[in-house]
Amino acid sequence: MWIGVLGFVLIIAFLVWLFWPIIIGAPWIPTPMKVVRRMLELADVQEGDVVIDLGSGDGRILIAAAKERKAKAIGIEADPLRLMWSRRNIRNHGLHKQAKVVWGNFLDKDLGEASVVTIYQSQDINNTLEPKLERELKPGTRVVSHVFSFNGWDPQKVDNESHVYFYIV
Numbered sequence: 001m002w003i004g005v006l007g008f009v010l011i012i013a014f015l016v017w018l019f020w021p022i023i024i025g026a027p028w029i030p031t032p033m034k035v036v037r038r039m040l041e042l043a044d045v046q047e048g049d050v051v052i053d054l055g056s057g058d059g060r061i062l063i064a065a066a067k068e069r070k071a072k073a074i075g076i077e078a079d080p081l082r083l084m085w086s087r088r089n090i091r092n093h094g095l096h097k098q099a100k101v102v103w104g105n106f107l108d109k110d111l112g113e114a115s116v117v118t119i120y121q122s123q124d125i126n127n128t129l130e131p132k133l134e135r136e137l138k139p140g141t142r143v144v145s146h147v148f149s150f151n152g153w154d155p156q157k158v159d160n161e162s163h164v165y166f167y168i169v
Ligand SMILES: C[S@@+](CC[C@H](N)C(=O)[O-])C[C@H]1O[C@@H](n2cnc3c(N)ncnc32)[C@H](O)[C@@H]1O
Pocket: 021, 022, 024, 025, 026, 027, 028, 029, 030, 031, 053, 054, 055, 056, 057, 058, 059, 060, 061, 076, 077, 078, 079, 082, 104, 105, 106, 107, 119, 120, 121
């Protein structure tokens, strides 16, 4: 009887753990690589930049930023499976000194280290993030968002083909 109850509780805890990223943000939908490159191009990511990807998925933006643009790249990812997978992808590319992924909710992390922020979440999350980014990011930090805009900000550029919004804080 007790083993059954414990098993049930463990299964529920496991499901919550697994689906937590969907509850607190967007599910994993990878940005096409062509769009990733366009995002990095619009933000003019270069060596010396610190790129933070909010909800870094399989690490593709981090890997492109580190490998193709020589930037330091930090991902924040809530999904533990995606976290392990992206860490493996980074190791496989030999980029572990330049790129890393932190486990957790990006709404709880300080983002002040970024010179570039990349994001592909939802309109609700962008609305929630807007005041946090205004508080924490240094003036001049570039923000690139795929699909969803920041409604209180004027974009420097909008790429309607790739659905990318580019802002400077
Ligand atoms: C649409 S995917 C984008 C993945 C990646 N940035 C890309 O462009 O390919 C959203 C990712 O954000 C993660 N996520 C959602 N809400 C989050 C939160 N509050 N904190 C950290 N990660 C979150 C999801 O687990 C998922 O991997």
